[in-house]
Amino acid sequence: xxxxxxxxxxxxxxxxxxxxxxxxxxxxxxxxxxxxxxxxxxxxxxxxxxxxxxxxxxxxxxxxxxxxxxxxxxxxxxxxxxxxxxxxxxxxxxxxxxxxxxxxxxxxxxxxxxxxxxxxxxxxxxxxxxxxxxxxxxxxxxxxxxxxxxxxxxxxxxxxxxxxxxxxxxxxxxxxxxxxxxxxxxxxxxxxxxxxxxxxxxxxxxxxxxxxxxxxxxxxxxxxxxxxxxxxxxxxxxxxxxxxxxxxxxxxxxxxxxxxxxxxxxxxxxxxxxxxxxxxxxxxxxxxxxxxxxxxxxxxxxxxxxxxxxxxxxxxxxxxxxxxxxxxxxxxxxxxxxxxxxxxxxxxxxxxxxxxxxxxxxxxxxxxxxxxxxxxxxxxxxxxxxxxxxxxxxxxxxxxxxxxxxxxxxxxxxxxxxxxxxxxxxxxxxxxxxxxxxxxxxxxxxxxxxxxxxxxxxxxxxxxxxxxxxxxxxxxxxxxxxxxxxxxxxxxx
Amino acid sequence: xxxxxxxxxxxxxxxxxxxxxxxxxxxxxxxxxxxxxxxxxxxxxxxxxxxxxxxxxxxxxxxxxxxxxxxxxxxxxxxxxxxxxxxxxxxxxxxxxxxxxxxxxxxxxxxxxxxxxxxxxxxxxxxxxxxxxxxxxxxxxxxxxxxxxxxxxxxxxxxxxxxxxxxxxxxxxxxxxxxxxxxxxxxxxxxxxxxxxxxxxxxxxxxxxxxxxxxxxxxxxxxxxxxxxxxxxxxxxxxxxxxxxxxxxxxxxxxxxxxxxxxxxxxxxxxxxxxxxxxxxxxxxxxxxxxxxxxxxxxxxxxxxxxxxxxxxxxxxxxxxxxxxxxxxxxxxxxxxxxxxxxxxxxxxxxxxxxxxxxxxxxxxxxxxxxxxxxxxxxxxxxxxxxxxxxxxxxxxxxxxxxxxxxxxxxxxxxxxxxxxxxxxxxxxxxxxxxxxxxxxxxxxxxxxxxxxxxxxxxxxxxxxxxxxxxxxxxxxxxxxxxxxxxxxxxxx
Numbered sequence: 010x011x012x013x014x015x016x017x018x019x020x021x022x023x024x025x026x027x028x029x030x031x032x033x034x035x036x037x038x039x040x041x042x043x044x045x046x047x048x049x050x051x052x053x054x055x056x057x058x059x060x061x062x063x064x065x066x067x068x069x070x071x072x073x074x075x076x077x078x079x080x081x082x083x084x085x086x087x088x089x090x091x092x093x094x095x096x097x098x099x100x101x102x103x104x105x106x107x108x109x110x111x112x113x114x115x116x117x118x119x120x121x122x123x124x125x126x127x128x129x130x131x132x133x134x135x136x137x138x139x140x141x142x143x144x145x146x147x148x149x150x151x152x153x154x155x156x157x158x159x160x161x162x163x164x165x166x167x168x169x170x171x172x173x174x175x176x177x178x179x180x181x182x183x184x185x186x187x188x189x190x191x192x193x194x195x196x197x198x199x200x201x202x203x204x205x206x207x208x209x210x211x212x213x214x215x216x217x218x219x220x221x222x223x224x225x226x227x228x229x230x231x232x233x234x235x236x237x238x239x240x241x242x243x244x245x246x247x248x249x250x251x252x253x254x255x256x257x258x259x260x261x262x263x264x265x266x267x268x269x270x271x272x273x274x275x276x277x278x279x280x281x282x283x284x285x286x287x288x289x290x291x292x293x294x295x296x297x298x299x300x301x302x303x304x305x306x307x308x309x310x311x312x313x314x315x316x317x318x319x320x321x322x323x324x325x326x327x328x329x330x331x332x333x334x335x336x337x338x339x340x341x342x343x344x345x346x347x348x349x350x351x352x353x354x355x356x357x358x359x360x361x362x363x364x365x366x367x368x369x370x371x372x373x374x375x376x377x378x379x380x381x382x383x384x385x386x387x388x389x390x391x392x393x394x395x396x397x398x399x400x401x402x403x404x405x406x407x408x409x410x411x412x413x414x415x416x417x418x419x420x421x422x423x424x425x426x427x428x429x430x431x432x433x434x435x436x437x438x439x440x441x442x443x444x445x446x447x448x449x450x451x452x453x454x455x456x457x458x459x460x461x462x463x464x465x466x467x468x469x470x471x472x473x474x475x476x477x478x479x480x481x482x483x484x485x486x487x488x489x490x491x492x493x494x495x496x497x498x499x500x501x502x
Numbered sequence: 503x504x505x506x507x508x509x510x511x512x513x514x515x516x517x518x519x520x521x522x523x524x525x526x527x528x529x530x531x532x533x534x535x536x537x538x539x540x541x542x543x544x545x546x547x548x549x550x551x552x553x554x555x556x557x558x559x560x561x562x563x564x565x566x567x568x569x570x571x572x573x574x575x576x577x578x579x580x581x582x583x584x585x586x587x588x589x590x591x592x593x594x595x596x597x598x599x600x601x602x603x604x605x606x607x608x609x610x611x612x613x614x615x616x617x618x619x620x621x622x623x624x625x626x627x628x629x630x631x632x633x634x635x636x637x638x639x640x641x642x643x644x645x646x647x648x649x650x651x652x653x654x655x656x657x658x659x660x661x662x663x664x665x666x667x668x669x670x671x672x673x674x675x676x677x678x679x680x681x682x683x684x685x686x687x688x689x690x691x692x693x694x695x696x697x698x699x700x701x702x703x704x705x706x707x708x709x710x711x712x713x714x715x716x717x718x719x720x721x722x723x724x725x726x727x728x729x730x731x732x733x734x735x736x737x738x739x740x741x742x743x744x745x746x747x748x749x750x751x752x753x754x755x756x757x758x759x760x761x762x763x764x765x766x767x768x769x770x771x772x773x774x775x776x777x778x779x780x781x782x783x784x785x786x787x788x789x790x791x792x793x794x795x796x797x798x799x800x801x802x803x804x805x806x807x808x809x810x811x812x813x814x815x816x817x818x819x820x821x822x823x824x825x826x827x828x829x830x831x832x833x834x835x836x837x838x839x840x841x842x843x844x845x846x847x848x849x850x851x852x853x854x855x856x857x858x859x860x861x862x863x864x865x866x867x868x869x870x871x872x873x874x875x876x877x878x879x880x881x882x883x884x885x886x887x888x889x890x891x892x893x894x895x896x897x898x899x900x901x902x903x904x905x906x907x908x909x910x911x912x913x914x915x916x917x918x919x920x921x922x923x924x925x926x927x928x929x930x931x932x933x934x935x936x937x938x939x940x941x942x943x944x945x946x947x948x949x950x951x952x953x954x955x956x957x958x959x960x961x962x963x964x965x966x967x968x969x970x971x972x973x974x975x976x977x978x979x980x981x982x983x984x985x986x987x988x989x990x991x992x993x994x995x
Contacts, residue, residue, distance in 0.1 A: 074839055075814060098785040098815070099839070105699065106840045109847035135649035143652070144644050151637050156628035159636070159829035194687060198853035206598065209725075210703060223854065230851035232702075292591040321568060322591070336652035338857045346566045347592070347599045354602035358723035359852070360691035361716065364831045364860060 010048055012057060023114070024059055026107065028067035036076055036087055043089040047077065050085075074099050112226045115455050117435055119444050126476035128463045129444040131270065131331065131419055137390065138334045139374075139383045146373040151366065158366040164353045166192025166341075167368035173375045174327065174341050181302070182316030183325065185343050191352050192363055196300050196328035196340035199352075200263070201227050202359070203296050203324045203342065206351045208233055208260045215253040215262040217245045219422075219451030219460065221270045221298065224263055234258070235453035240269070242413075244276030247283050254291035261294045266314055268301040268418030271451045271462035275416055278311050289320045294348070300328040301418040303384055306392035308416035321345035324352075329371065331419065332384060337367055391419065394465035394473060401474045402463075405481035407488055424460045427488050431461040437483035443476040503541055505550060516607075517552055519600065521560035529569055529580055536582040540570065543578075567592050605719045608948050610928055612937050619969035621956045622937040624763065624824065624912055630883065631827045632867075632876045639866040644859065651859040657846045659685025659834075660861035666868045667820065667834050674795070675809030676818065678836050684845050685856055689793050689821035689833035692845075693756070694720050695852070696789050696817045696835065699844045701726055701753045708746040708755040710738045712915075712944030712953065714763045714791065717756055727751070728946035733762070735906075737769030740776050747784035754787045759807055761794040761911030764944045764955035768909055771804050782813045787841070793821040794911035796877055799885035801909035814838035817845075822864065824912065825877060830860055884912065887958035887966060894967045895956075898974035900981055917953045920981050924954040930976035936969040 012031045014024055022030070035041040047053075050068065054061040068085055071077040078088045119129065150158060165171060171187035178185050193199040208214065210232030216224065218237035228235055236253045238245045245264060253259050264284065266276035276284070288295045297314040315325035325343040329335075342352055356362060374380055398421055402412050409426030425431065435447035448458025463480075465473055505524045507517055515523070528534040540546075543561065547554040561578050564570040571581045612622065643651060658664060664680035671678050686692040701707065703725030709717065711730035721728050729746045731738045738757060746752050757777065759769035769777070781788045790807040808818035818836040822828075835845055849855060867873055891914055895905050902919030918924065928940035941951025956973075958966055 070840075098787060102700070102787075102840050102844065106844035106847070109844055109851075113847060113850075132654060135653060138649040138652050140644065140648050140652065144641070147640060147644070148637070151633065151640070155633050156631040156827070159631050159633065159827035160628060161625060161823075161828045194853040201852050207595070223851075227851045230848055294591060294595075330654075334649070334652035335654045335854075336858050338853070338855075346568060347563075347595050350566075351595065351599035351602055354599070354606060355723055357606075358602075358716075358720045359694050360687040360831070361828075362831075364857065365829050367857060367860065 010053060010056065014057060014059070025063045025066035025070070028053075028057070028059075028064060029070045032067065032071060033074075033076060041087050043087050045087045047085040047087070070103075074103060109230060112229050116222075116450060117432075117447055119439070124442070125439070126443045126472050126479070127467045128465070128473070128476045128480075129446045130466055131462075131464050132466055133331055133334060133387075133419075134467045135334075137387060139379060142379045142383075143370065143374055146377070146379070147366070147370040150369040150373050154365075154369055158369050160365065162362045162365040162368065164357050164362055165190070166363055167365055167372055170339075170368050170372035170375065171341070173372060177375075178315075178325075178327075178343060181310070182312045183343065185315070189343055189345065189349055191342045191344070191349065191356065192368055193340045193342050193356065194360070194363055195330055195335065195338045196298060196326040197223060197227070198356075198359075199324075199326045199340050199342040200224060200296065200298065201231070202352050202355045203261075203294075203326075203344075203348075204228070204231055204233065204263075205355055206348060207294055211258075213256065213259045215250065215259050216453060217264060217269065218453060219271050219448060219458065220263070220453075221265060222450045224298075225451075225453055237453045238262075240272055240274065242274060244274065244280035244284065247280070247287065250284060251287045251290075254287055254293050259293070261296060262288060263296045263298065264314070265298045265300070267299060267311070268304065268415055268420070270298075270300070270418075271420055271446065271448075271460075272422040273413045273415030273418060273420045274422075275308075275311060281311065281314055281317055285314060285317055285320075285322070288322050294322045294324060297323050297325045299325055301331050302327065303332045304388060304391060304419070305417035306388045306395065315343060318345075321348075324348060332387065333374075333380065337371055339363065339368060339371055388417075391417070391465065394468070394470055395421070397470035397473045398463060398465055398477065401477040405477050407481065407485045409488075410484065419464045419466045421463050421465075422460055423463060425484060425488075426459070429459050429484070429487060430457040431459060432457060434461065434480075434484060434487060437487060438480050441479045441483050443479045445480065503546060503549065507550060507552070518556045518559040518563070521546075521550070521552075521557060522563045525560065525564060526567075526569060534580050536580050538580045540578045540580070563596070567596060602723060605722050609715075609943060610925075610940055612932070617935070618932070619936045619965050619972070620960045621958070621966070621969045621973075622939045623960055624955075624957050625959055626824055626827060626880075626912075627960045628827075630880060632872060635870075635872045635876075636863065636867055639870065639872070640859070640863040643862040643866050647858075647862055651862050653858065655855045655858040655861065657850050657855055658683070659856055660858060660865055663832075663861050663865035663868065664834070666865060670868075671806075671808070671818075671820075671836060674803070675805045676836065678808070682836055682838065682842055684835045684837070684842065684849065685861055686833045686835050686849065687853070687856055688823055688828065688831045689791065689819040690716060690720070691849075691852075692817075692819045692833050692835040693717060693789065693791065694724070695845050695848050696754075696787075696819075696837075696841075697721070697724055697726065697756075698848055699841060700787055704751075706749065706752045708743065708752050709946060710757060710762065711946060712764050712941060712951065713756070713946075714758060715943045717791075718944075718946055730946045731755075733765055733767065735767060737767065737773035737777065740773070740780065743777060744780045744783075747780055747786050752786070754789060755781060756789045756791065757807070758791045758793070760792060760804070761797065761908055761913070763791075763793070763911075764913055764939065764941075764953075765915040766906045766908030766911060766913045767915075768801075768804060774804065774807055774810055778807060778810055778813075778815070781815050785815075787815045787817060790816050790818045792818055794824050795820065796825045797881060797884060797912070798910035799881045799888065808836060814841075817841060825880065826867075826873065830864055832856065832861060832864055881910075884910070884958065887961070887963055888914070890963035890966045891956060891958050891970065894970040898971050900974065900978045902981075903977065912957045912959045914956050914958075915953055916956060918977060918981075919952070922952050922977070922980060923950040924952060925950060927954065927973075927977060927980060930980060931973050934972045934976050936972045938973065 050064045054064045079085050171190040175187045213234040213236045215236045236259045238249045315323045327341040412423040431447040446462040448460035543557045547557045572578045664683040668680045706727040706729045708729045729752045731742045808816045820834040905916040924940040939955040941953035
């Protein structure tokens with residue numbers, strides 16, 4: 010079988026998809042019949058000069074569509090299943106699913122790095138979860154509330170938890186009552202709901218660049234475009250922000266002003282005011298992702314955007330995922346006026362609301378003081394780990410490498426000189442035994458970046474120092490030689 | 503203030519909105535200025551000959567938009583807040599939120615019926631929840647799994663629970679492995695995800711009429727139209743179904759073949775086969791909502807659509823909400839081929855997945871046999887309650903009233919003769935102390951219906967008999983007199 014492959018990779022479909030498309034076309038044109046045997050993976054890979062995994066991926070896709078059947082030991086055959094009737098549906102579905110998966114397929118594969126030093130993940134260390142205290146909370150509320158906690162919840166979420174959160178937010182200067190808070194399934198659901206409330210498919214959303222990768226995924230799943238605004242050390246670049254918000258198709262701004270993901274930057278007070286003024290001039294809402302607001306370990310607190318906002322344009326997102334643990338799947342959306350009702354109606358139409366049991370257990374945990382005790386311990390731990398990271402970056406990294414100095418949260422952004430693409434550095438580091446988050450995953454179009462994110466979520470001080478030393482070593486090598494990534498890297502990007 | 507109101511209600515906006523629109527226009531035109539005092543609610547209601555609540559609702563909306571300010575004891579004033587900048591945003595948002603809320607605002611208000619006999623709700627009785635056994639499961643899995651259950655879950659959901667569900671589904675004839683199952687946040691999230699996977703805003707979805715009200719809400723929130731297919735005693739009318747699926751804008755069918763909501767009907771085997779053949783001819787997927795599949799208490803089980811489907815077109819939804827309790831917020835989507843990946847990608851982009859703790863506790867509960875013991879008890883209870891309901895309907899209802907005879911689940915559908923609109927009967931029954939679900943909430947366009955749903959979820963046999971006697975009494979009165987609902991009914995529809 011000969012297939013004309015476009016290998017330039019510049020806007021052309023991935024090679025495995027070109028192969029699958031070709032075979033699908035042959036079946037539809039009747040040139041391949043039910044029962045026909047396809048070339049063995051090894052042979053086709055050799056003929057096409059591609060990796061065997063690439064052919065296997067193409068075959069897998071066609072098996073999933075019901076067009077091919079794999080028979081262990083005998084080979085792969087054109088399916089005799091009655092796909093004719095559902096073929097238009099299957100083709101449309103395949104296109105939709107490919108679009109949805111494109112984003113995830115572009116992510117780095119960390120699989121080969123088991124046993125490595127994990128400086129890549131922004132998932133808090135399970136060793137630090139207050140499991141026993143949370144379990145006591147679960148048992149206390151089940152003992153008290155019983156079956157009532159196993160009913161559907163009300164549309165805003167557990168009133169006690171909203172009351173506690175309102176009190177906490179007021180301590181940060183946000184004038185808010187419990188009725189302006191809606192509990193959601195992690196801040197990620199809050200982001201998706203706010204995007205759906207303010208946009209329609211085809212609209213655009215202003216985002217900082219780099220920004221939180223999962224938001225870029227959420228935009229794609231909703232059929233939205235990203236309008237990137239470059240980051241400076243003080244926050245998003247204001248001229249670019251003003252221009253982006255001025256475009257009619259841009260319907261809102263998504264921003265992470267405190268302990269920015271991936272950069273660790275805190276948007277300055279002056280910048281916060283300018284950002285809000287620009288949003289007010291454009292009359293467009295702002296999603297403030299405050300996912301790490303409780304994780305400050307240095308410097309002075311700045312008011313959240315929601316505390317500075319006088320126009321009711323800010324939708325503020327809180328999360329327990331980084332400050333406690335992600336498995337609760339509880340976040341909170343604070344909004345103003347009509348947006349509150351809109352978000353609640355969208356949530357009800359999405360999943361009929363959250364688990365009253367988990368929300369009540371969290372309320373007990375927060376109300377008992379256990380959450381603040383946990384936050385105190387966590388902040389001390391984070392400060393110590395961040396110091397180890399910043400100290401070893403300063404000691405180990407070659408000249409010309411720059412990095413941010415966060416005042417809270419888990420992550421530091423590191424930028425390399427000499428035209429380094431951190432996609433390559435990621436692969437080098439993976440081989441050397443340290444996992445990092447390469448910058449391209451935070452770019453709206455996945456373009457090359459000379460930055461990468463290091464996170465201290467899952468590593469102690471000693472491992473952090475070892476990891477930075479290894480990373481500095483591969484960076485120095487790459488700066489010296491410009492050596493390209495070998496094909497055996499075990500990395501599929 | 504004089505306002506020209508369109509009271510015909512036929513496609514014109516609700517009266518409160520006409521009032522709000524008028525005042526908003528006066529402010530924007532500069533005829534009302536910042537600081538101007540609006541007429542007291544009582545006075546304006548009198549002038550316009552509307553209910554005071556209607557004026558209050560209009561004022562509330564404008565307060566929420568920031569255009570009016572209410573000052574206790576002083577009255578309502580045009581706001582001096584700087585709304586100018588965000589006004590376009592606020593207006594667009596108000597339109598969007600109104601569209602989202604329209605569906606919910608049309609729902610019956612049961613508030614005035616506290617203390618009544620609840621024959622309206624399809625929410626299982628908390629008195630029957632196995633709280634102690636579930637609590638033991640939570641503690642067992644937290645003791646074993648600890649912090650690992652508080653991390654993010656994997657994208658398909660807890661593997662053990664999927665394995666157990668696959669085994670249960672295979673016992674119903676569905677050839678499925680755990681990898682074809684994706685856990686979701688209640689079947690309601692599964693419905694929303696499947697709708698998003700197969701449609702785009704502006705598309706249409708074939709639904710039975712009457713059908714599950716929340717699905718009609720989900721369609722609206724996603725910008726989808728309903729293409730209604732009338733129900734017969736054997737399932738959806740096949741000619742109408744074929745015509746609906748033949749329309750290019752109709753992208754899929756949503757059906758409830760077992761213990762239909764609201765009708766309690768089970769689609770016959772012949773009808774199931776015809777339905778699947780029609781879907782295959784059209785090449786369009788079918789969402790099978792099997793939310794009560796484990797609640798059969800009479801008759802012989804029929805194979806689920808997913809067991810009869812040879813084209814991979816069926817997406818099957820399972821739920822613990824009716825068979826155990828809704829507060830777990832766990833359901834399962836069974837799909838084929840590419841749809842599995844698509845649903846998982848959409849779920850990840852919606853909320854990053856469910857709570858591993860709750861899923862693991864459910865797996866323990868199901869795996870220990872506690873779920874099947876609970877189901878056995880629940881089915882016996884449901885059979886006894888259904889017998890009480892059917893028996894008292896046969897005894898009490900006036901001639902010409904017809905009702906379905908379900909073989910499982912919670913609900914019975916009752917149809918009244920003589921041109922009765924059950925919206926009126928609902929109001930009569932509310933006054934008489936019994937709550938029912940009027941048929942219009944299950945119609946895609948909310949049109950009048952002579953049917954209503956009675957559910958035995960939250961009432962014992964004695965209360966069921968009392969409730970039916972009361973309902974029969976008001977039905978008899980209405981049949982005799984045709985008396986309209988008085989304005990003091992406390993019901994806002």
